[in-house]
Amino acid sequence: MPCRSLDESDASMRQRLVNSLSQSFPHSALSKALQCIKEEEEENDPLSSSCFAELRLDKEAVDDDDDELTSLSWLQDSNLLKDIKAGEDDDSLKENSEVKHEHGFPHPSHVPYNPQKHINSKPPYSFSCLIFMSLEESPTKMLPVKDIYHWILSHFPYFQNAPTGWKNSVRHNLSLNKCFKKVDKDRGQTIGKGSLWCVDPDFRPNLLQALRKTPYHPYHQLQMLANPQPAQQNRYLQEFRPQPLAPRIGPNSISPHLFPFLSRRLGGSALDIDSDIKDVAQTLVSLKSWSKAKADNASFAQGLKRKLGELESPRKPRGPVICTENPSVDHTYSITHVEASEDEYVPGSPGSSIDDEYDFGSEEDIDDYSDDEDIDGLNPRHQFKCNSDNLDSEGESGVDEVDGCVSSGNSDSVRTPTKRARLDFGKRLRFEETSEEEKKKIADGADALLNLAGICLARQQTVPSCVEKLDGTNEYSDESDASSVEDS
DNA sequence: CCCTGATTAAACATTG
DNA sequence: TCAATGTTTAATCAGG
Structure with a gap:
């Protein structure tokens, strides 16, 4: 949590806040920003008061004060906005905040993003990250396209009303993005049409890096999983039901119960x-x-x-x-x-799994990834550029x-x-x-x-x-x- | 301005 | 045959 200078009066801070918000959210988004904060408070989420600010990008962590001013995160520990919010109807405010901008409008980068609430905001995650998250959430670390759709839909209701083109984008990403690869048919169960997709262990660190760079991801992802919506019917999630959020061990720590891979990789810059x-x-x-x-x-x-x-x-x-x-x-x-990976690759080599390196997932997962590498050399996807x-x-x-x-x-x-x-x-x-x-x-x-x-x-x-x-x-x-x- | 990545759309092929 | 899936290309946009 960035510490605000104590010599700055509340009034000046507020003024700077308003100025900053006015610039950042010219279309009545100030109320939305405030609503976000209020919602966070109402939920009394143990994370809301301490964590997501630390989970900002590393780059932001060393940014100058101006950037900090534009971030609302530090406000969560202060009550500076209570006066402003007083008397406002929560529902109407929320309604306004969600209706006032068109569907598909990019989510303001300075407003904590909650995918279950900001259903009209385009998720600030790339399709690669979305796919990555879905695959990582899968106990088997692999999913058919259909389940990837489902995961995205259940976790990001925005896509329920989004044009169907996003599915095309998902498939496009799976095909074109070298981070993802199809699981060998022999290894994949009979799932009907299509193949299982998994994360290429070679590139998992890169996906993690990309995910880590995504603003507000860890906090809201955790929060989302900790409060699953009824719409979540992903069978993997039902089998792998998230546990309640554990108290945070310290700043910038991610609950290892919910996101072991994130808790490790995002745990500390x-x-x-x-x-x-x-x-x-x-x-x-x-x-x-x-x-x-x-x-x-x-x-x-x-x-x-x-x-x-x-x-x-x-x-x-x-x-x-x-x-x-x-x-x-x-x-x-x-x-x-x-x-030349085909020549160099040693099939079945235990060392070929990045899980070995990072101790991700279970033994089965390690085996999966190790075996998955068998088909890596056959995958022509790496030809792109x-x-x-x-x-x-x-x-x-x-x-x-x-x-x-x-x-x-x-x-x-x-x-x-x-x-x-x-x-x-x-x-x-x-x-x-x-x-x-x-x-x-x-x-x-x-x-x-x-x-x-x-x-x-x-x-x-x-x-x-x-x-x-x-x-x-x-x-x-x-x-x-x-x-x-x-x-x- | 250029480069790169992301997104989107579209066409087409493959598969169950 | 059809729909889902997978591949590929191209256009566009945004950010560095």
């Missing part, structure tokens, strides 16, 4: 940042070690063999998936992808080739650890072909960056563990990240 730092440091150290190893042919060959062994053996630690802040690599259609040329062209430069994992915007960030590790390995092989001068530059750069990263990591006392992991002898999980950070 600091953890992800730490993870990113570790990723960078890991890559840099690795890079340096390889450069150094080249100086000694014997040790180089040994290291090569060891690296190869690590990559070939199952259940070996892999490089971490990097969830980049770069929107171009979130979950889009045009992410650069490893074309797949930019393997980029990799090759970058390979000429040497530097980009090697520090691909360092750059948050690099396409490497979207691969499975296994695939990425293999690609990195291939890159390193090519790295060995670059000139000594280039390698020296790279090593120097790595040194410099490592020093920078070392400062951060040392601050959190995670350098030893991080570096220790570089030799591939230790696991690298979010859990350890979380614990290390929490300990510090």
Whole structure:
């Protein structure tokens, strides 16, 4: 919860609030905004007073005060608006707030979104996120298109009155978005027409990243599930009935009962940042070690063999998936992808599941995803704007080739650890072909960056563990990240 | 202004 | 045959 400066008087705050609202909601939306706040209070939701502000985007968390002023979140802890709301009829106000703008009008980004109430507001989630949520809510992590429709309809009544084109969009997304893939017919039960769809584990971190960037998602999603509407008849939800909201453990925490995957991935931005730092440091150290190893042919060959062994053996630690802040690599259609995955992929490899990495879901789910990878190589969807040329062209430069994992915007960030590790390995092989001068530059750069990263990591006392992991002898999980950070 | 992603519409193919 | 499903292309818009 952003803390308001105490030296700011209520009057000035109110004035600034009104100004801000007037600009943000020119069409009588002020009352709607107030109504939203009042509704939140009336529900006496334990989350409403503390959580959703922290669940704003990471970027917003570091935004300037102006952005905070435009956010209504901090008002939930204050009673500044009570006078304004006094005497207003709740029903009429709500009615007005929902009727006054046309159906399909985008939901104001500064108003907490409740899909069950703002049925005329177009959900602030992309179809990818909607599909992702539906699939994640499924116990089996896979759904036929029909059930995806159903989930969306039951959770976002907006679509009940929306033009039917949204279903087309859903199918379009499923087909075109590389994040989703069809489950092998053999594995899918006989569900009639069509296939089951699931999230491609390769891209699940990207979807999570995208979801996390969506304003107000976690809070309202949780709230929605905690107060299921009668319209919700999704059989998966009936089987997997949400539990009442547990008291929030702390700021920015998501109920693990309702959304285990969200509670982990959205639980704290600091953890992800730490993870990113570790990723960078890991890559840099690795890079340096390889450069150094080249100086000694014997040790180089040994290291090569060891690296190869690590990559070939199952259940070996892999490089971490990097969830980049770069929107171009979130979950889009045009992410650069490893074309050679069919050759590289080891069917049934336990390490192929990202659940392994993040400990998502159940054992069955892990198996599902592992097996699902069997069909990944057969799925031609990755052809969309797949930019393997980029990799090759970058390979000429040497530097980009090697520090691909360092750059948050690099396409490497979207691969499975296994695939990425293999690609990195291939890159390193090519790295060995670059000139000594280039390698020296790279090593120097790595040194410099490592020093920078070392400062951060040392601050959190995670350098030893991080570096220790570089030799591939230790696991690298979010859990350890979380614990290390929490300990510090 | 350009690029990219998201959305929407549409046409067409496939499937049960 | 039909409707649902899946694929693909294109146009449009918004945001960076």
